[in-house]
Amino acid sequence: MSTQESTAPAPAATAAWWRPPETIPAAPLLGRLTRLAVAPMARRLGIRVALPDGRVLGRPDPRAPLMRLHDPEALYRRFGALGPIGFGESYQAGEWDADDLTALLSTVAGHLRAMAPRPVLWLTRLQADRRRPPATRNTAGVAARNVRHHYDLPSELFELFLDETMTYSAAIFPTGADGRPLADEAGLADAQRRKIDRLLDLARVGPGTQLLETGTGWGALAVAAARRGADVHTVTLSVNQCREARRRAAEAGVADRVRVELCDYRDIRPRGAGGYDAVVSAEMLEGVGHDFWPDYFATIDLLLVPGGRAAIQTITMRHDDMLATRSKDTWIHRYIFPGGLIPSVPAVEAACRRHTRLRVHRAGSYGPHYAATLRLWRERFDRHAAEVDALGLDRVFRRTWHLYLAYSEAGFAAGHLDVEHLLLDRAS
Structure with missing residues (x-):
């Protein structure tokens, strides 16, 4: 954690999932x-x-x-x-x-x-x-448990370090003459709205669009799409996010155009006949898991109407790194995101080519913007150590999440990770 950690006594949490084994390996x-x-x-x-x-x-x-x-x-x-x-x-x-x-x-x-x-x-x-524990594979029964491991932490925790939009994915900042993101805390919410608008523009979301969002978050993208006049169906496996997204849609006056459903992507059914004009997803693909990427893209292919488009924001890694780590247990897998795997662009292309009619088009990469986003989240998280304690999340939890945020930031800063916008469409 930072050098100025809270000295408040940590609540008893000896069985908490974020605590490492107290028994140090003999070795x-x-x-x-x-x-x-x-x-x-x-x-x-x-x-x-x-x-x-x-x-x-x-x-x-x-x-x-x-x-x-x-x-x-x-x-x-x-x-x-x-x-x-x-x-x-x-x-x-x-x-x-x-x-x-x-x-x-x-x-x-x-x-x-x-x-x-x-x-x-x-x-x-x-x-x-x-090897990764078989019990964390994102089968239909396990995926919800894996999602809730991370996203059903207290919503107040995320409010401490996210901006007012409660958007938990890479923002897109203005850039300077040198191409670097001009990132500061005051501009974080606008940078998140800029990212949302780019995804919606890429999917051509406008008045009357029948839109599916996979991975609701706390509802910012769904609300933005509804304000454009789209009819939105958004799905999540997080109980907390489902509840909060419904509240935010109602507060924004668009509840009649936003249907938030607690639902696995494999169980999505369109409203009425036909399918969706557009599908949008911001950093949900990383949680699907390598074994299930074909299922995920086949679902999108099945649900899109002819001429429909899907806009996907996803973290990516180099293909050789993905191949080397796809079956290995890692610290992030064990403590932060069980069941997930960051894809490579070639892996996405291969899954779509072999299992769907979809074509993959790269529409922009924003790795430095994610490093900047994570820096702002980490700084805000560190400033709120006492508030994290008050939520019943102890010093070990704070160290765990400080490492998670710093580790992720370092991955983007060093170029090991990137974040991309991908457009999926069909030739016919």
Whole structure:
């Protein structure tokens, strides 16, 4: 967490899903190998590592990001046994900190892309290959549980760090002469509205459009589409989001044009005869899961009328990275988004080509804008530590989510992740 954490006592939450195992893996050999590898790894990764005895390992450059170890042996054993999962769990447990966590993770990510340090490769080969638990596969019965794991946290939590639109996906900011996003907190809500308008424009949503939205969020896109004169059917698996989206539609005076349904995408049925003129989705695809991308796109293909269009905003990763991680357990999968996987554009193209009549057109990428969005969310989240405590979410939860936001921001800042607008249509 930030260096100015709340000192309020944490509520009892020993069984909370965000708490890492209190039993540190024994892994004596792997722990010793990690200890020996720390200095060369730090040098190769471009960081400094401060030990409790005052020694600093790694890059001698004082500008290099600094990682402070509070319990080195615990970190060594967790990382030695579990790799990146153990690294994250060690942070959750407070065994290490960083003066600037995002800078640390961005630097590490940048160097890993160029060439993984040999000590990292040695340890990776010795660590057990951990597959994703079968129980988290997004089958029809499990998908709702996976969604609610994240999205049915108290709505007040999301209100603390999202803007007034309650939009939980990448914003699109104005850009400067150098092409970089001009992002500040005051402009976040307008940047989210800009993103929504681009998706609606891409799908050609206007008066009379029969629109399907997969993944409701808290209703901002559905309300914006209804204000354009569209008839909106939006579906979600989150009880909290369903309730709040209905409230927001009523408050905006468009409840007669917005139908919010608690529904799996596999169970969508159009209102009346025919299908939808347009389908829009903002960052729902990542939660579908690799095994079910064909089902998802086949559903869109089935529901679109001839000449219909689908506008999809999705986070993407490089195709080789997606192939390497699609079956592996990861820290994000274990603690933040069970059942999900970030797709690659080639994977989307392949799923549509093999299982649908849809063509995929790339309509814009906004990776730096997501890094900026996440920075603003992280800063707002950190400022509200006391309010997070008051919701019954303890210090370990705050550390877990600080790492999640910083880790995600670093992925976009280092270019490991991107976010794209994709247009899906049919030739006939």
